[in-house]
Amino acid sequence: MHLPDDQPKFDLHPDRLRALSVLFKLPQPQPVEQAQIVLLGVSHGANALALACEYPNAKIIAVASAAVYAQRIQEACKHLKIKNVRILSVSKWLDFTPKTPIDYVLCHGYYSYLSDDEKQRHTAQIAKVIHPQGMVYIDYLTTSGWQAFENMQYILTQIYPAENLQSIDETTFNQSINLLYRYLPTSHPLCHQLNHIMPKMNLRTHPSLNGYWSLKQAQTETADDFLHRLHELKLGYVCDSDISRYYFQPLPDDIQAHCGRNRHLSENLYDLLTHQSSRASLIMPIAQLLQFRLPSHEDMYESLDSLHISGHFQLEQEQTIWRSTLNPQIAVSATILNSMLLESINHVYHANCTLAVKKLLELLETKFKAVPDIHQSAYMMLLSLVLSGALHIRSQRQSGFHHQSAMIALHEWRMHHDPHLTPANKWLQPIAKKDLEVMKIAEANAQ
Template sequence: MNAQTERIAKTYDDLPYISGCFPQSAPEHLRAVAYLFGLDAPPLHQARVLDLGCAAGGNVIPFATRYPQATVVGVDLPAVQIEAGRRAIETIGLSNITLRQGSIADLDASLGQFDYIICHGVYSWVPDDVREAILRVASECLSPEGVAYISYNTYPGWKAKEVVRDAMMLRGGGRASQEEGLAYARGMIDFLHDTAQPGSLLEKIMDDNIQMVRHGDACYLNHEYLELCNSPCYFREFLAKAAHRGLSYLAEAEIASMFAGNHGRHTAELLLNECAGEQVVLEQLMDFINNRTFRETLLVHDKRADQIRYRLDPSRLVSLHLAGRYVPQPDNDGRWQEVHSGRAVATGPDTQQVIDALNEAWPATVAVEALVRRVASVSRQAAEEVESSVLKIVYSLIISNAVRFRLEPVIAPPRPIAYPEVPAVLRRLAELRVSGDVPLTLFNAWHECLVTLGPVEQKLLPLLDGGRDINALGEIIGRSVANDELHFQRDGKLLVQPEDIAAAIEENVRRSVQWFAEIATLAASSETAPAGKPAPKRRDRKAQ
C-alpha cells in the first residue's frame, strides 16, 4: 500500500460518508438484469457477495438481512468505518456478514469466489494500482456464473466537471482541514461564477454546477471534488481494461440507458445505423449525446459473452415479478407517471389493467403471469394475443425505466395493517441510530435508504415489533407528549387542548404506519385487519 492510498484512507476516516444502500447494485437487481440479457446468475438464498470499498457495510447489510443463509464479505481501508460497521453488525445480530479492514490491492484469489462482486464509488477515486486491483479481484474472485458491478465517473460529462474540480483544488487543496478547504473551494467557484464572461463556456459550466457546489453535502463535495484522486474515463477505455482481466461487458445497472429507442425514432435510427449492431459502440455514442458523467457497469467472465442477448426475449419476461406506483400525469392527458422514476406511461385498455394491478400491489411485486391472467379476464382477445399484448407492455415499461423488476417476488403485507411489524434487524438499527454514532442508514425491502424520518416515525420504528396495534402505539406517543418529548402543531400553533392532542396523535400514528407500509419497510408477517373492521385482539404476543 502506497502513501497516497494511506492519505486517501485518512480523509475518509476524518470525514466518513454515511454508509447507505444503492438500489442499482442490489444482488437481486444484478441477477434480474443478467437474466434479461440471457444469462442465469447464481440464486440468492445462499449466494456469496463481496463488497469492495464497503465503508461501514451500509450497501450489504440490507442484503444480509434479507438472505440470512447468504455469505457477505466487505473490505475497505478506513479503519474507523470498518470498526463502526462491525459494532453495528454485532449489535443488530447479523452472523452472515464479515467486514475486513485492508487495501483492495492486497486481496487475491485466496479470498475465495463470490457470486456477486460490488464496487460502488471506489474505482475513479483511488490510485492506478488500486483501480487495477479492483479489476484483478473482480476476475480472480468472481464465480463462473457470477456478476460484478463497478461504478465510475465517465467522460465526456466529466470534462466540464474537471474544470470545477481543478478550480476548487486550486484554492481549496492543501488546507489545514477539510472544512477549511471546502470553504475556500466554494469561494473560488463563487468568484468564477460571478466573473465569467457572458456567453463563455466557463459561464455555462459555472451555471450548471453553482447550486451543487453551494448547497451540496460537504462529505460528497470533499470526496468528489477535493479528493487526491478522481480519474474519469471513457466507457470503452474502462471495458478495455476489464477485457485485459478476462471480463466482458454485460449491461448497465440502469438498463434504460442502453436502448437507442429512448432517444426518439429519428435519433435512434441514426444511432443504430452508426453502431452497426455493436452494443458497446452504441452506448459510447449515447454517452456523448447525454454528456454522461457516471456509469454502473456489470461485467461477467469472457467465456459467457457469447451467451449475452441484447434483444430481450419475451419468453424470459414471463418469469419476472414487477412493481411500480403510478399517478395520473399533472396535465391529465390520459397518461400516467411512475412515481419513483418520473417516467411517463401511455395508456390503453391493457396498459390500464397492468397499472391498476401494480398500484394495488405496491410495494409488493406482481408476477407477469398474473398480469397476463388479469388482462385475459376482461379481454375479448385470444389468449395468445393477450399474452403478446402484456409482454409488449412489460417490455416498454422495463426499457423506459418505468417499472421495477425482480426474479424473486418482493412480498409486503396487505392493508390495512392491524399489528405493524418491522424486521428485527431494522428495529435494532433504528435504536442504535438514536445514539448518533452509527454511520449507517435505514433501508427497505427495495434496497433503498430511508433518508429522513420525522419525530413520530423515529419514535415508532423501534416499537413496530408486531405486538402493538394502532391504539397501543398511540398510547406510547401520548406518553412522549406528556413527558414533553414530542409536540404537535396545527397551522403553526402548538396544540394544548387534550382532545386536539389526542386527535393529532391518532392521525400521525395512522399516517406513519401507512407511510412505513408504502415505502416497503413493514415485514410481510405484519398482521392485517379486514377493511372497515377494528383490529383483532392479540393474546399470543406481548409488546416488548
C-alpha cells in the first residue's frame, strides 16, 4: 500500500491561527507573508509547498522525516520554481538554531508516531525556537478515543503478514475489512466503534483517516499528559483547533460540575464521551496565557470586525434552508437578511477569495438600515457560523487563485510520477481545469 500524500488542511493554515489570536485577543504572531514557518514531519510536502506558493516572501522550513520525502520536495520545488522552502532532516532540526525566532510551528500527522523521548526532544526544540508571540499547532492521538483504531490495527495484522502490509492493493485492503465488519454481531463493541469512525471504510477519503494510520504503531496519550509536557517546557495550551466544542458541544452540566476548574480533566472526559481519536492543539509560550480565558460572544464583538471570512452555502430545494457545505450539520433559515448575507459569502467563495467582515456588515447596514439592531443581528449570525466551523477565518485578505493553479500543476506532475498519490489540493478542494478561467473572471469582479 502506498502512503497517501499529506494534503493541505485549512485549520493548519498559519493565518487561521493568527485570526484566532485576533478573535481571542491574544498577542498576534507575525503576518504570514513576513513569517518564518516550520512544518514538522512533512511527507510529500503539500502543506509546505502550498504555503510557499501562496506566500513567496515567507520563509518555509520543511522537516522531512525520511530522505525520500526530502528528495521529492526538492523535485517539486524545482518543478514549481519555488525558492523559499528550506528542507531539514529531523536530526538537523533538533540541533537547529535560527537567526531569528520562528513565528509558526505546524505539526500534523507526525507527533504520535514518535517515541516518548523523541516527543520530548521535539517539544523542547519548539520551546527553544518559538517567538514569544509565536503560535504552535500540534495534532496527536488521544488514548481514550484511539482504542477502535488499535483494534483495527490488530485485525489487519491478523489478515496480512506484517511484511506484506506495504504492498497490498487498496481495494483488497478495504474489501477485507468490510468482510470482517459484515459478520460482526451488532452488539459487538468493535462493531459500534467501526460504525462511528469509518462508515464507508474508505482510507483515502474518510475525514477521520489519513490512510497510513493502520500501518504504524501510534503512541497515544491523554490530554492531561500532553498538557503536562507542554507546561514543563513553559509552553501553554490555548485551546483545541476545533473551537466549536467550546461553544456548541459542552459537556453535560453534571459532568462539567464534576470537573470544576480542572480543564485537563474536562478535556479528557470530552475525548472519552465523544469517541475523540485525535485532537489538534493550539499552543503559545505560557507567559502569554497566564490570565487567558476563552472569550464569550460579547468579548469577541470588536475582534470579528477586523477579520476576513470564506465559506459556501447551498439553498435546499424547498428554498427555506441554507446548508453549509463546509459543515453540513449547520443549517440557516432563508430569511431576506440571511439570504443576502450568505449570497455575498458565496459570491466571494466562488472567486476563491475571502470577504472582509467589516465590509459585509457595512453592506448589510446600508441595505437594511430601517431594521433596528441590524449590525448586532448580522454580527451574531456571522460569529455563530465562525465558531461552528461553517465559515473559515483569516486575519488578512486572501486570494487563492494562483495558489490553486500551482497545486493543480503539482498534482498533475505527481500523477505522472506516481499514480498512487492522492490529490494535493484538499485545502481548497479539487477543481477542474475548465473552471480556472471562470475563477479568474470572478476574482477580478470581486476586486
